Amino acid sequence: MxxxxxxxxxxxxxxxxxxxxxxxxxxxxxxxxxxxxxxxxxxxxxxxxxxxxxxxxxxxxxxxxxxxxxxxxxxxxxxxxxxxxxxxxxxxxxxxxxxxxxxxxxxxxxxxxxxxxxxxxxxxxxxxxxxxxxxxxxxxxTYQREAERAVQHLSLIGMDHIGVIHVEDSFGADLLEGAKRGFAGVGKNAVFIEKYDRAKWDFAKIAPLVASSGVQAVLFIGSGNAVADGIEAIRKAGSRAQIVTFSNNASGGFVKSLKENARGVIVTQVFPYERSLxxxxxxxxxxxxxxxxxxxxxxxxxxxxxxxxxxxxxxxxxxxxxxxxxxxxxxxxxxxxxxxxxxxxxxxxxxxxxxxxxxxxxxxxxxxxx
Structure with missing residues (x-):
């Protein structure tokens, strides 16, 4: 019921x-x-x-x-x-x-x-x-605008070796399209594009790939606990790549779920700065x-x-x-x-x-x- x-x-x-x-x-x-x-x-x-x-x-x-x-x-x-x-x-x-x-x-x-x-x-x-x-x-x-903006920002600060991890559903495909447009705009390609299951995520293979690839940044497309678990796996695999995720994760609850991995994670925002009175x-x-x-x-x-x-x-x-x-x-x-x-x-x-x-x-x- x-x-x-x-x-x-x-x-x-x-x-x-x-x-x-x-x-x-x-x-x-x-x-x-x-x-x-x-x-x-x-x-x-x-x-x-x-x-x-x-x-x-x-x-x-x-x-x-x-x-x-x-x-x-x-x-x-x-x-x-x-x-x-x-x-x-x-x-x-x-x-x-x-x-x-x-x-x-x-x-x-x-x-x-x-x-x-x-x-x-x-x-x-x-x-x-x-x-x-x-x-x-x-x-x-739109999410596509967020992803495009994220790639542009990373390129602007000298991060050109970027990987993409995305959830395998319509949400993930949508943001991936925006990321691809961002890469095209700066004349680059993603070092890798990896996907994971929305309901039963497992980063056992993806995390070592991130670490061995030597990417400077990772666009992590997903929601809540899946992204938190993925970031933890990436850090345990030894990668210190800059993590970028998106506005669907722009909550205090998400930050708490990251625990010690929270510091330095970039999150796109679609509203003004919440402390700008x-x-x-x-x-x-x-x-x-x-x-x-x-x-x-x-x-x-x-x-x-x-x-x-x-x-x-x-x-x-x-x-x-x-x-x-x-x-x-x-x-x-x-x-x-x-x-x-x-x-x-x-x-x-x-x-x-x-x-x-x-x-x-x-x-x-x-x-x-x-």
Whole structure:
């Protein structure tokens, strides 16, 4: 029996503070357990900061927002099943913050079938950007742009001998395409390209290859625990190559999973620096987090916060009785909408939303530095 997780439920410690009963119901399926659970929690906590603040001020047009979340355990098949339950049984007006490329792909056929918008899938897969799906609204740059930018950066600092390790799924293939474009742009080729199984990863053969190849850097494409285990294996094999991974791993939970291997790992970012309080969105999220007793926000929390701002903006534009169709129309009417120092725009021909990409490095204190 599937486990339904309401953000109202104490079991996740995600209790919404609005006094009124939720009247706008939004659905989320994501890996609240499994290999990406730490990152999913941080993204969801970031979204909760803004939704709680909105509900505390009376909600949207007098209606509170409820996020009904289901745990798909980072299983694409279960993600699709959960989405159908949310759409057909929970009657959500929109889906929100799905996690993972194959997982979101499993949801997409339902969007057109039931005419339901999906806002801010937590993936930068190109397949969700081009061709434009009328029901998918991204709130982040593409993975291909991240990978291309990473190769360009490494080349700029004199690292030309670069290997690639990628998970064997649509997510891995997508980022690999961006990496190849990056290599072509600097006139280089990858020293090696190795793949691993998403569900049963094993780096026993790949790690010695990395060490013997003498590469200066490795682009490590994957999620959560798999990447942490792979980096550990590479270090045990004797390689000191610079490790670069991507924004899907930009969470404090991922840093903790790296343990002593965290320092020096480069992680691409798709939102402003989380400690730069001169950025209006960062300052707003930081202040709300501190008011709840937290030290501040992580990059993953900023992703969730930005996603929630877009969700709320769309609900406001959709009017006092938001429907799936009205929300979709409201999103496509958004042009240069300021969500805190970043402008988000959609049109019938472009559902990317934002194109911000930066790089960070994990410091000795376990925090991201830029």
């Amino acid at each position: 599937k486990r339904v997780v309401h953000w109202l439920a104490a079991v996740l410690g995600l209790c919404i503070t609005a006094s009124a009963a939720a009247q706008i119901v939004v659905g989320q399926t994501s890996g609240f357990s499994g290999p990406v659970a730490a990152g999913v929690k941080e993204v969801s906590d970031g979204a909760k900061l803004y939704i709680d603040a909105t509900n505390a001020k009376g909600g949207v047009n007098g209606q509170a927002i409820e996020i009904v979340a289901m745990d798909d355990k980072f299983d694409p098949k279960l993600a699709g099943e959960n989405a159908k339950v949310l759409i057909t049984e929970k009657n959500v007006v929109a889906l929100f913050l799905s996690r993972g490329t194959p997982h979101t792909q499993a949801i997409v056929p339902l969007l057109d079938q039931y005419k339901v918008p999906l806002i801010a899938p937590s993936t930068g897969a190109m397949v969700l950007h081009k061709p434009v799906n009328p029901w998918v609204f991204n709130v982040r740059a 001169s950025a209006p969105m960062v300052k707003e999220a930081h202040d709300l987090a501190v008011a709840k007793g937290l030290e501040g926000v992580s990059p993953a929390m900023l992703e969730g916060f930005a996603a929630a701002k877009v969700l709320v903006a769309a609900l406001r534009r959709a009017g006092p009785a938001p429907t799936r169709a009205k929300i979709q129309q409201a999103l496509e009417s958004m042009n240069k909408v300021d969500i805190g120092g970043l402008e988000i725009s959609y049109s019938a021909a472009d559902h990317t939303g934002l194109d911000f990409v930066d790089l960070s490095i994990i410091g000795t204190d376990g925090k991201f530095r830029r």
